Amino acid sequence: MARVIAIANQKGGVGKTTTAISLGAALRELGHRVLLVDMDSQGTLSIALGVHGIKRTIYDVLRDVEMGIEEILITTDTMCELAPSNIHLAGAEVELINEPGREFILKGKLASIDKTYDYILLDCPPSLGVLTLNAFTAAGEVLIPVQAHYLAFRGMQQLLNTISKVKGRLNPSLEVMGILPTFYDRRTRHSREVVEQLREHYGEKVINIPIPATIKFADTTTAGESILTYASSSPAATAYRKLAKEVLNGKENKRR
Ligand SMILES: Nc1ncnc2c1ncn2[C@@H]1O[C@H](COP(=O)(O)OP(=O)(O)OP(=O)(O)O)[C@@H](O)[C@H]1O
Numbered sequence: 743m744a745r746v747i748a749i750a751n752q753k754g755g756v757g758k759t760t761t762a763i764s765l766g767a768a769l770r771e772l773g774h775r776v777l778l779v780d781m782d783s784q785g786t787l788s789i790a791l792g793v794h795g796i797k798r799t800i801y802d803v804l805r806d807v808e809m810g811i812e813e814i815l816i817t818t819d820t821m822c823e824l825a826p827s828n829i830h831l832a833g834a835e836v837e838l839i840n841e842p843g844r845e846f847i848l849k850g851k852l853a854s855i856d857k858t859y860d861y862i863l864l865d866c867p868p869s870l871g872v873l874t875l876n877a878f879t880a881a882g883e884v885l886i887p888v889q890a891h892y893l894a895f896r897g898m899q900q901l902l903n904t905i906s907k908v909k910g911r912l913n914p915s916l917e918v919m920g921i922l923p924t925f926y927d928r929r930t931r932h933s934r935e936v937v938e939q940l941r942e943h944y945g946e947k948v949i950n951i952p953i954p955a956t957i958k959f960a961d962t963t964t965a966g967e968s969i970l971t972y973a974s975s976s977p978a979a980t981a982y983r984k985l986a987k988e989v990l991n992g993k994e995n996k997r998r
């Protein structure tokens with residue numbers, strides 16, 4: 743059974759997609775079967791994996807009762823397998839409003855590939871709309887990247903409230919895996935202070951593996967690689983490898 747992890751924060755540009763790619767690559771490096779699902783109409787994850795101009799996407803799977811997610815999966819040579827997205831997915835937020843059981847659609851679609859993968863990572867959009875709710879309903883865990891900047895706390899309470907409502911109403915087994923500090927600059931007191939404050943507020947939920955701020959992440963996208971191959975021995979690659987081990991050590995009972 744796959745462990746399904748939603749990577750979410752309604753704040754934009756905090757490193758959700760980068761974490762999906764890098765953690766996915768690190769889990770793959772350890773020999774696990776990994777699927778990345780692009781739940782964002784920006785399609786950043788798909789583009790970063792070199793997937794352009796695709797006709798059928800996760801949008802079609804969510805809209806068409808008959809269509810299985812297998813029909814859209816793309817195997818990439820260098821990176822993880824992908825369920826792609828593009829701008830069409832933007833329509834889904836509105837179009838699904840009147841769908842019965844709209845929060846459960848993704849969960850239903852993932853059921854058929856549950857045994858094909860060890861890990862399914864859901865890259866959420868920067869909003870708490872119906873697509874993110876679908877991810878929270880399908881997942882066992884939520885990983886929350888936050889920038890180690892002074893605005894890190896903005897929206898965090900709203901996000902945690904949404905997760906707890908989903909747990910109460912839609913998905914009792916949902917847990918917060920952890921809060922992952924990103925864009926961490928260990929040379930600045932500011933970065934360190936933000937992580938300390940996060941710990942004061944959220945205790946052990948804060949993962950003790952801050953992801954360093956580095957321009958290399960921007961370069962990986964143009965190179966069409968993950969940080970693990972692009973800069974294999976960099977501190978950033980090392981951090982994501984550590985995160986993968988932490989995820990592995992995280993409870994076996996998180997498997998669905
Ligand atoms: N640790 C980091 N250090 C420096 N740059 C980073 C880091 N993580 C991500 N980036 C860069 O910051 C930008 C935003 O990252 P990313 O797309 O992963 O964020 P996101 O949360 O998925 O954004 P969105 O909310 O738009 O989906 C990208 O250009 C990425 O390369």
Ligand SMILES: [Mg+2]
Pocket residue numbers: 758759760782786787865866867
């Ligand atoms: Mg993103």
